[in-house]
Amino acid sequence: MHRFANPTQFMRIANAIYPWVAGLAVILFVVGLPIALVTSPPDYQQGQTVRIMYIHVSSAWLMMMIYGIVAGGSAAFLIWRHPMANLVAKASAPMGAIFTGLALITGMLWGQPMWGTFWVWDARLTSTLILFFLYLGYIALNDAFEDSERGDRAAAILALVGSVNLPIIHFSVEWWNTLHQPSIMKLSGDGVKSSVDGAILLPLFLMMGAFTMYYLAVLVLRLRSELLAAKIRNARMSQVAVDAAVGQPAE
Amino acid sequence: MIGASKTRKQRRLYFVILGLLGLGVGTALVLTAFQDNIVFFWSPTQVAEGKVAPEQRFRVGGLVENGSVVKNGENVSFTVTDMNSSMKVEYTGLLPDLFREGQGIIAEGRIDSKGVFVASEVLAKHDENYMPREVADALKKSGRWNEGQGKGAGEAISEGLKPTSTAPAANP
Numbered sequence: 045m046h047r048f049a050n051p052t053q054f055m056r057i058a059n060a061i062y063p064w065v066a067g068l069a070v071i072l073f074v075v076g077l078p079i080a081l082v083t084s085p086p087d088y089q090q091g092q093t094v095r096i097m098y099i100h101v102s103s104a105w106l107m108m109m110i111y112g113i114v115a116g117g118s119a120a121f122l123i124w125r126h127p128m129a130n131l132v133a134k135a136s137a138p139m140g141a142i143f144t145g146l147a148l149i150t151g152m153l154w155g156q157p158m159w160g161t162f163w164v165w166d167a168r169l170t171s172t173l174i175l176f177f178l179y180l181g182y183i184a185l186n187d188a189f190e191d192s193e194r195g196d197r198a199a200a201i202l203a204l205v206g207s208v209n210l211p212i213i214h215f216s217v218e219w220w221n222t223l224h225q226p227s228i229m230k231l232s233g234d235g236v237k238s239s240v241d242g243a244i245l246l247p248l249f250l251m252m253g254a255f256t257m258y259y260l261a262v263l264v265l266r267l268r269s270e271l272l273a274a275k276i277r278n279a280r281m282s283q284v285a286v287d288a289a290v291g292q293p294a295e
Numbered sequence: 296m297i298g299a300s301k302t303r304k305q306r307r308l309y310f311v312i313l314g315l316l317g318l319g320v321g322t323a324l325v326l327t328a329f330q331d332n333i334v335f336f337w338s339p340t341q342v343a344e345g346k347v348a349p350e351q352r353f354r355v356g357g358l359v360e361n362g363s364v365v366k367n368g369e370n371v372s373f374t375v376t377d378m379n380s381s382m383k384v385e386y387t388g389l390l391p392d393l394f395r396e397g398q399g400i401i402a403e404g405r406i407d408s409k410g411v412f413v414a415s416e417v418l419a420k421h422d423e424n425y426m427p428r429e430v431a432d433a434l435k436k437s438g439r440w441n442e443g444q445g446k447g448a449g450e451a452i453s454e455g456l457k458p459t460s461t462a463p464a465a466n467p
Contacts, residue, residue, distance in 0.1 A: 085427030089393060094425060123307045159418045160391030166335040204315065208322045219326075220333045221356065223401060225423045241426035 051271055054128045062264045069257035076250030084247045096154040098247055101228075102255040103147035104172075108210060110140035110259065111175060114182065115207040118200035130196055133203065134186060135266035139259055141179035148172060159223060167216035168224035171209055178206035336401045339380040355382055355412060356401040356420065364396055375400065375412075386414040393419035 080098040087094035117133030120126040151169070152162040163169065182199045189195035217226045230237045238245055326333065336356035337347055347353045355375060363374035372385045373396075384402050394400060399420035404413045426434075 085429070087425050088428040088431035089421070090425075097425070119311055123311055124304055158391065158393055158421050160389075160394075161416070161418055164335070164418070167333050204311065205318060207315070208318050212322070212326070220330070220335065222335050223418060223420060225421050228423050228425065239423045239425070241430050243427050243430070244425045 049124075049126050049128055051128060051131075055267065055271065058264045058267055062261060065257045065264070066261040069254055069261050072250055072254035072257060076247060076254050080247035080251050085243050087244065090158060093154060093157055094244065096150050097244075098251045100147055100150040100154060101248060102251045103143045103150060105252050106255050106259055107140055107144040107147055107172075107175060108213065109256070110136050110143065111179070111203075111207070111210060114140060114179075115203050115210075118203040122197065122200050122204070130200065131267060131270055132263070133200070134196070135263055135270055136259075137179055137182050137186075137203075139262060139266075141176065141183065143255075143259075144172065144176040144179055148176060164223050166222040166224060167220045168213065168222045171213045171216050175206070175209055175213060178202070178209065182206070338377040339375060339382040340377050342382060343380045349406060352403070352405045354401050354403045355384070356399065357381070359394070359396050359398050359400055361396045371417075375402065382412050383410075384412045384414050384417075386417050388417075390417055391419040393421060 114133045117129040120129035185199035336354035357375040357377040360374040360376045401418045402414035403416045
């Protein structure tokens with residue numbers, strides 16, 4: 045595991061998977077979007093409005109997965125001082141915030157025609173809004189300190205504390221009665237069961253796959269640019285040091 | 296030196312695990328304590344049991360009983376049921392598209408002097424069943440369709456009520 049603490053080693057693997065995840069993202073979007081938005085059948089109750097669900101559930105899936113990655117990376121950073129884990133968490137958080145925002149907005153757009161309201165303060169919606177604020181808090185804390193190491197540590201602690209919200213979001217629809225419908229996937233004795241018909245489940249899976257691959261591809265790009273930025277910072281610093289040693293004033 | 300850093304890492308690991316455990320237990324206790332405030336709606340049975348103060352504003356959720364909807368212009372009256380108890384609801388205003396007999400709904404309002412629940416807002420509760428119209432028709436034709444009979448929305452609602460109805464009554 046500590047082998048991956050080395051950015052060069054880590055990026056060798058990341059760069060190797062990049063063409064695969066990027067290619068899969070393109071293929072899944074090209075195949076999935078027309079099915080999800082055009083050719084799949086309308087729902088018997090919701091009609092065409094069901095198409096919002098393909099974006100909504102995919103975004104919600106990513107917001108949960110990415111928070112898991114941010115929290116896991118933060119834990120590895122706090123415990124083992126694993127710099128790449130921290131970099132992955134930092135690079136993922138803005139995407140997590142965007143997908144949480146997307147899940148909230150698409151949920152509201154669906155809620156108005158179906159429930160009759162954009163927003164209610166039920167357990168699922170409220171805990172999801174809290175997740176959105178956790179992401180924003182994490183991003184803000186990262187940059188809130190002069191000493192970036194301190195900021196990273198404070199943000200990582202916030203990410204870990206916030207991880208108690210993940211099971212709350214997931215089980216909110218089972219623990220309490222909510223306006224939000226229960227999960228469409230049920231884990232039971234004989235495996236995973238879904239209350240969604242196959243004709244609607246297929247585009248949903250395609251979109252969830254496309255979103256996930258998109259996240260992984262963008263994550264590699266963000267890691268690359270973060271590492272390059274760090275290299276430039278280091279080069280500047282050593283240039284300043286050289287200038288100082290030679291006796292020339294560093295502007 | 297290596298040993299020292301190893302124990303420091305182990306200490307941090309235990310600290311993080313213990314911290315998360317403590318936080319989890321604390322959160323669970325708080326959520327259990329506020330159980331009654333987190334639930335979004337009450338079932339007619341719970342209302343009948345006196346879980347809600349009579350003059351309080353609250354939400355009641357259940358299925359619209361078949362054949363109970365009476366529309367008079369903008370005024371609607373219907374009965375909401377959880378297959379155990381039921382409650383008469385009166386409402387004036389626009390209903391959500393999904394509102395119909397057998398559908399799960401949530402109404403917000405209060406009980407008036409005649410014992411009728413006067414709602415200021417009616418929301419439709421969508422269940423987790425998604426299917427094309429043809430599949431729904433086929434299910435109806437083959438007789439495996441039992442909407443409003445404890446399956447679908449009804450099941451979702453009665454299942455959603457389980458945790459609170461089995462919990463010890465908080466208010467005497």
